[in-house]
Amino acid sequence: MEITIRNGTPDDIPAILGMLDSSVEWLVAQGRTGQWGTQPLSRNAGTVESVTRYLREDATFLAEADGVPVATLSLTDGPGAYLAHLDPGEPERYIHWLASDRRYRGHGIGGALLAHAAEETRRAGVSLLRVDCYAGDDGKLVRYYEAEGFSRVEAFTVGERNWPGQLLARRV
Numbered sequence: 001m002e003i004t005i006r007n008g009t010p011d012d013i014p015a016i017l018g019m020l021d022s023s024v025e026w027l028v029a030q031g032r033t034g035q036w037g038t039q040p041l042s043r044n045a046g047t048v049e050s051v052t053r054y055l056r057e058d059a060t061f062l063a064e065a066d067g068v069p070v071a072t073l074s075l076t077d078g079p080g081a082y083l084a085h086l087d088p089g090e091p092e093r094y095i096h097w098l099a100s101d102r103r104y105r106g107h108g109i110g111g112a113l114l115a116h117a118a119e120e121t122r123r124a125g126v127s128l129l130r131v132d133c134y135a136g137d138d139g140k141l142v143r144y145y146e147a148e149g150f151s152r153v154e155a156f157t158v159g160e161r162n163w164p165g166q167l168l169a170r171r172v
Contacts, residue, residue, distance in 0.1 A: 001107060002065070002066055003064070005113065006064065008054075008060035008061060009055065010052070012062055013055065015069040016051050016055075016099075017040075017051060019100055019101050020047065020097070021040040021042050022099075022100075022103070024040055024041055025102070032137045034136045034137055054076070054097070059076050060072060060074045060075075061073055061117070061120075063113050063116075065109065070103075071099065071113055072098070072099055072100075072113070073096070073097060074096040075093055075094070075096075075117050075120055076093070076094050076096060077091070077092070079132060083132060083167065086153075086154060088128055088169070090127075090128055092128040092129070092130050093124060093126050093129050094129075094131065095130070095131040098110060098131070128171065129150075129169065129170045129171075130153070131145060131150060131168050132156075133166055134164065134166075135166035142168070149170045151168060151169060151170070152166055152167075152168055153167040153168060155167075
């Protein structure tokens with residue numbers, strides 16, 4: 001399988017929302033509903049707005065396997081508003097919406113996108129790459145990022161549900 005990475009365009013919105021929905025379906029099947037809930041993210045207006053905004057800002061990348069879009073991430077200059085208080089005190093690049101079509105799980109596609117994000121960060125003259133993720137349930141997602149070279153920075157909670165999160169960082 002040949003993996004290529006390209007810039008996303010607004011035409012990719014349906015594919016990206018499909019990847020997010022695939023991820024939710026996979027999480028629900030495992031009984032891990034705390035991360036993104038039980039409903040398809042494509043039905044959430046805030047998610048659709050976020051995905052659309054990042055595409056319009058030219059901040060989204062897609063990984064393709066043999067020409068088929070199978071994973072995505074967005075890369076911006078900072079976190080969402082819920083973590084704005086955790087200013088690193090230096091320029092950073094920040095990963096949002098890393099997701100894949102779960103049928104392609106285990107092929108290293110997420111790692112390829114993270115490596116691409118690190119290279120884009122270096123190319124921008126920035127040495128700090130950060131990401132946050134769901135830290136509940138079995139902690140598997142935090143361990144995934146650690147295996148990809150990220151280190152824990154700070155645990156946090158968001159909203160009335162006290163959604164457990166973990167901020168991670170990597171020097172590039």
